[in-house]
Amino acid sequence: MQSQDVAPRPAPADPVVDVEQAEAALVEHYPRLVRLAYLVLPPRLGRNRRVLTAHALVQRALPRGRTPAPVIPAQSSGRDGDPGYAFVRLRVLRTALEAGLPRTFRAWPKRAQLPMPLPQVWGLRLFPRSGGADELALDQQLSALDSPARAAYVLRGLEKLPDGDVRAVLTDAGVSDADAALREADGVPARYALLESPEFDPCSLQARPTDLMRRRQHLKAALAAAAAVAVCGALLGLPGDGWAPDGAAAPPYARNPAAQAALDPGQLTRVAPSAWRTSARTDFSVWPARGALTGDKALLRRALAVWARPGETVQVSATPGTPSGGPSGPPQLLYAGEVDAARVVILYDGLRIVRYAEPKDGTTGAALDLARVDGATRADAGAVVLARADGNVRYLTAPWVTGAAERDLLKPGSGAMDLTLADGVTSPLASPAARSGACASWNALELTDASGTRVTTDLGELVPARLTTGHPGATHDASGAEELRSWAPYACSLGAVRGSGVRSVNAWRFTEQPLPDASGSAAWVCTRADTWRGGGARVLAQFRTPGGRYGAVAAQAQDSPACGARDPHVLAGVLWKSTAGDWYLLAAGDRDTVSVRAKGGIQASARGHLLTAEAEAGARAELTGALTDGRTVEGLS
Known part of the structure; x- marks a missing residue:
């Protein structure tokens, strides 16, 4: 099932745009459209992926055919009255909102939720230039909003639309309750000028390398996987029964003793309440099983089964870097009991903490959360x-x-x-x-x-x-x-x-x-x-x-x-305005810094770990420091 963008059927008097008109508007206002998409996309994507996704959504905003496309009347007052811009803006906003929807097992993902084939950047991470404290505060406040509310705030501040037009644009973009989005956006102070800051400009970027060691490991893993595929292909060509569609593979958990044991509540590891007092380790592995439902085998069985193969209605979350697969063997039970309005099970497999929760009155709406905790110490395993x-x-x-x-x-x-x-x-x-x-x-x-x-x-x-x-x-x-x-x-x-x-x-x-x-x-x-x-x-x-x-x-x-x-070691700088109205570059390194140099918009140097230099408002400089051991340290950006 493929998700498609379907615009409402226009009335005879509705304006239309053709692909050339839409393309002209996209090219002319490309930086603003990309900024709009970047601000609306969910922050959980990370800055690098948000940048690439914002560019991809704008570049895919043109009509697929060359026939004229309808422009919804409420949007016809686009930038400078351009219906082509209104049309492209609507498509960008709609796909940015779709990209922020949670993925579920109940429906095929929409096109905007899938990884973007273009543009792609290999070996580099791209992200906008950092702003100041005000930009950071605004970014945190926008991150707390849901996607429709962020869109409402951005349409007000970046597009300068009145609330009536914002409500119409959101409705046309598929938001079911535009009034609720506007009310939620009211909770963020109207600091709209900050939306024009470089902090939110995905067209003015900084580049850093990706994890070089991880890239090397991934390359080795890819080569090993290719070799394994080649071996499997050779085996498939052998005479005899070979591997039929199910061949020698066991049905799920039917003839796999390890998988069966992992789903057996009776095989769960349970630690004695006093084990932590004499153990050489003090981490999650010595937590005893607590809670009033540690003997509820049906609940424990459901928790283990959902962990192994979560159903379509289960809400699954995992912290970055946490494997989401099922247990490889019987895990350790830390807790099973009723908390507030839910039955909760906490499990530990040596690598991950897993929390299963279901409502007291059924299993609909169950949730599964996973978090990586390998290498935990007593200080880390407190709660x-x-x-x-x-x-x-x-x-x-x-x-x-x-x-x-x-x-x-x-x-x-x-x-x-x-x-x-x-x-x-x-x-x-x-x-x-x-x-x-x-x-x-x-x-x-x-x-x-x-x-x-x-x-x-x-x-x-x-x-x-x-x-x-x-x-x-x-x-x-x-x-x-x-x-x-x-x-x-x-x-x-x-x-x-x-x-x-x-x-x-x-x-x-x-x-x-x-x-x-x-x-x-x-x-x-x-x-x-x-x-x-x-x-x-x-x-x-x-x-x-x-x-x-x-x-x-x-x-x-x-x-x-x-x-x-x-x-x-660390080196950083800031533009600071004195009470007299004079601007200065203030830079500082840690105590092992023996000299600091600024270049670019400000040329200055100083011995020691502090630098103070006169500057102009908005000036930018690159900082470099020398350490006591002769190495250099680059300023944080």
Whole structure:
């Protein structure tokens, strides 16, 4: 079944466009159309894929035939009154909204949901230039909206359409409730000028290499797969019965002992309640089975079967880098019980934590969540998300946890509010992962055991991320009063790494820099989010002036070793305006930086790890530093 774009049948007076008119509008307004598609596409695609998908959707927006195509009257007042632009804009918007729809097993995917054959870029990652703190805040707020609401905000701000026209365009694009989309968009402040920022310009791009080691591994794997196919082809040509359509292959789980055992509730691994006290390991492998339904074999059987082969109605999610296949053998049972309005089962197979949930009154609407947790330590294996409801979250804590509390990272002096623990299950606490709108608070989970206190935060995944501070390679938990004060100005930046498989986030104050107007010193902090899969780390260099409540993102990088244990160095810069109205380039590296040089729009250099130079508003510069060991360090972009 192929999804097709079908425009409403026009009335005799409706204007029409032919393919030449649509092409002229597309070419003339190509950058704006691509920007519109980029802003509407779901942020979960990642910046590189959003860029390529936005270009692909615009390039496929032309009519397929050469016959005139209808333009819906409500859209005829397109850019500068051009019906060709209105037509192309509608097609771009419609396919961008389709690309944001969740994939289900109940219907064939729409064309916009499939990988785009063109354009393709091999060996490079492309993403727009980074903006400032305002752009980052707007990007986070737009990420919290659903696709129709993002489209409404963009049509208001980028296209300057009144609400009546926005409502008509959304309806023609297939949005069932345009009024709800407009109301949701009202929750984001009307900072429409920021939509013109380079942060949201997929036509002005930066390029970085992909993971070179992973590319090499994939090439080896492809060669091995090709060899295996060749061997299989040779075997198929042998005389005799050969391999018939089902041939020697066993029916699903019929004659495969490992697969049968993986689906047998009686084979589940169950750990003794006191095993963690004497085990050499303190991770998820020593969690006992808890909950009132650990003996419900029918529930456990359903959980194992759904994990092995989820049905069409099951909502499946997996953190990046997490294999989604079924268990290779009997997994370990961590929990089975009723939580709020659902029956929940938590399983562990040595690589992944798996959460199965179904309604109390049936199995329709069951959900399966998977998260990679290989290599977890005692500090990482303190809690697992048990349930989410009404913006709140409940956790199942490790057996060694003796206390749990909720605290607001933005108010380090307000203390923590104790949570009740019943068989390891916490009372509900507000989750920052469910929050939308302005960042006025950021709740964290504080866990206490015999070894001390740790602070973690919910980033929309099964395992909360651990928060640390300190120099890379010598980090420690952000549990003390000083560490909590150091995290407070930067807690809201955690929203930028939600849903990316984050294991821990470290905040490192790598230097201070005197301001040129003698108004004090600004703090430079590097926050690094490391993932369970190893790659995909997100690095933010943040700049905070005296008296400022929040840090401003001055530079950022993806898949960078900066600020990490492997390469504990960083260099970043920011354009800063003094109270007298003068502009300066302020750049800073860590203490191992012996010189800093700026080139491009600003030419300057300085000995030591700090650089201050006069600049013009909007100027851009590339930064390079020299380290004490003779190596160079490039500035984060």
